[in-house]
Amino acid sequence: MRSTGKKNYVIQHLKRLIWRTVRDIFSWTVVLITIIGSLVAFLPDESAEWLKAIALSWPTLIPIGIIVITAVLVEWPRTRAVYIDKQSDIRVIIECCDLLQQKGLKVIHTVDTFDSELERIITPRSLHGAFLQQCKKLGVDIEPQIDNYLQQLTPAKTNDALPGRTNRYGLGTLCPLEVKGEPYCWVAFTHLQANGTITITQKQYIDCLKTMWRNLSEPRIRRDVVNVAVMGNHLVDLPAEFSTEQKIDLMIQTFFAEARTKTCCRTLRICVHPDNVSEIDFDAYPTIIAHLAKRPVI
Secondary structure (H helix, E strand, O other): OOOHHHHHHHHHHHHHHHHHHHHHHHHHHHHHHHHHHHHHHHOOHHHHHHHHHHHOOHHHHHHHHHHHHHHHHHHOOOOEEEEEOOOOOOEEEEEEOOHHHOOOEEEEEEEOOOOOOEOOOEOOOOHHHHHHHHHHHHOOOOHHHHHHHHOOOOOOEEOOOOOOOOEEOOOOOEEEEEEOOEEEEEEEEEEEOOOOOEEOOHHHHHHHHHHHHHHHOOOOOOOOEEEEEOOOOOOOOOOOOOOHHHHHHHHHHHHHHHHOOOOOOOEEEEEEOHHHHHHOOOOOHHHHHHHHOOOOOO
């Protein structure tokens, strides 16, 4: 995942922070000078000199410096939120990060045919595309792993008109992979059409999440740490008002619905793309997750 979006978000946030800090320092300096000036005008000369010396001394400036530093730390842009469920001891992390660089099982959403052909079917800029490029760079051929696993599954449909693989699998179906000892898992997330486009409805989105969490709880796939990107951004079939936060909320809600009966993982990390960081209120999410964990499934 590119870091440009996160960098721009942090830079813009810091610019606003610096402006507010400079403005506040200037305002308080003017107030302080006005107060000191007024007191000096009414005090005897000796007291006035003493007051000016105290006002400009290090003991006076140090607290001001501490206040400024504290303000910077408090206002520093958040790109991570952590929630620990007291009932199950499950940890949920929402973080701006590169999913492919995380430890644990890395879940990558793809088309329902589990194709791996770049450019013609898989967009290189997508998470799926980035993973395929990483495999190519490492000299790893994942096709045999895909073929061997899919042979164990029954396709939902077969369509010879599709541009790549012709078997289609139900949304939420998983295909576990291993690259250089690192565990990965593809999940069928969108329907691939004969013209190369992909489709998914909001209802299919929710059903896919439910099936995915259920499949991730299977013993042969289950891991203590699961990493998954926010699923569904930039898909034209989903409503424009279906925001990044709403997608995260649904991921969390369906996750806890499954986790109450089966163990999916001990730690779930939801990776936010840098371009979407500004849409997330990281400070509010621990409270939001606590609420979502108790809500029934849609």
